[in-house]
Amino acid sequence: MINVDTLKFDENGLIPAVVVDAITKKVLTVAYMNRESLRISMEKGLTCFWSRSRKELWLKGETSGNYQHIVSITADCDGDALTVMVEKDGPACHTGSDSCFTNPIYQSEDKQEFSLEGLYGLLLDRKATMPQGSYTTYLFEKGIDKILKKVGEECTEVIIAGKADDKAETVYEIADLAYHVMVLMAEMGITTEDIHRELASRHVIDHKVKQEKMTK
Numbered sequence: 394m395i396n397v398d399t400l401k402f403d404e405n406g407l408i409p410a411v412v413v414d415a416i417t418k419k420v421l422t423v424a425y426m427n428r429e430s431l432r433i434s435m436e437k438g439l440t441c442f443w444s445r446s447r448k449e450l451w452l453k454g455e456t457s458g459n460y461q462h463i464v465s466i467t468a469d470c471d472g473d474a475l476t477v478m479v480e481k482d483g484p485a486c487h488t489g490s491d492s493c494f495t496n497p498i499y500q501s502e503d504k505q506e507f508s509l510e511g512l513y514g515l516l517l518d519r520k521a522t523m524p525q526g527s528y529t530t531y532l533f534e535k536g537i538d539k540i541l542k543k544v545g546e547e548c549t550e551v552i553i554a555g556k557a558d559d560k561a562e563t564v565y566e567i568a569d570l571a572y573h574v575m576v577l578m579a580e581m582g583i584t585t586e587d588i589h590r591e592l593a594s595r596h597v598i599d600h601k602v603k604q605e606k607m608t609k
Contacts, residue, residue: 397431401473407443408475412485414492415464415478416589417510421485422493424453426475431466438463440477459483509575509585516579532576540580543573 402408407425414421424442426434430450433441437452440461444451454460461479468475486493519529532540547570554562578584 395468395472397428397435399472400431400468400475401471402428403473407445408473410440410442410466410475410477412440412461412477412479414485415480416586417508419492419510420494421461421479421481421491431475434463434477435466440479454482457483459485461485509571512572513575513579513585516575520579529576532573533580537577537580540573540577544570544577547573 400408406427408427408431410424410426412421412424413419424440425445426441427443430441430443433450433452440453440463442451442453443449460482461477462481464478464480466475466477484491486495516529519527520533523530523533532543547566550566551563551570554566578588
């Protein structure tokens, strides 16, 4: 951990803070902190900024209820910018949007951004619109029994590929399994955030178990 006193605040006593969703890794907003708001943020475990327009401290969520619970704060190599990882209670933007960054300016023609959250959103859209000719639509039309059958089949394919020590085939089959599991999630209303929170809670438990073993 570095000393807060080593951070480089600008001539107005401010440092930019890039707020990132700890679960989705999506950039939520960019705000500014001064020494006082950073101190409050660390003490409360909630993001507190300096409002440049109102010239006052601003505890995010104090009026809206959309608090941002801080997971970590990290400085860049020069100590003049921060990233703040948070778990949020609601939208980050005053417009009601999940993130302040919603206006595309450029998109590469040959490179596509991918995330599990993006794939999950696509699956939800398929479930809502049921476009003809889509394999995902076919699975939703057939229902839970068909989806569970495919999950079971893909589990078997992963085992076979892994047993054969075929890395490329195992990667391929794991991807197939992940897709079908996410279709199951969409069918049951299970979100990627639900899974993230469950895995995070197990990580804490596992860490505690390891510590206990080391002290024995």
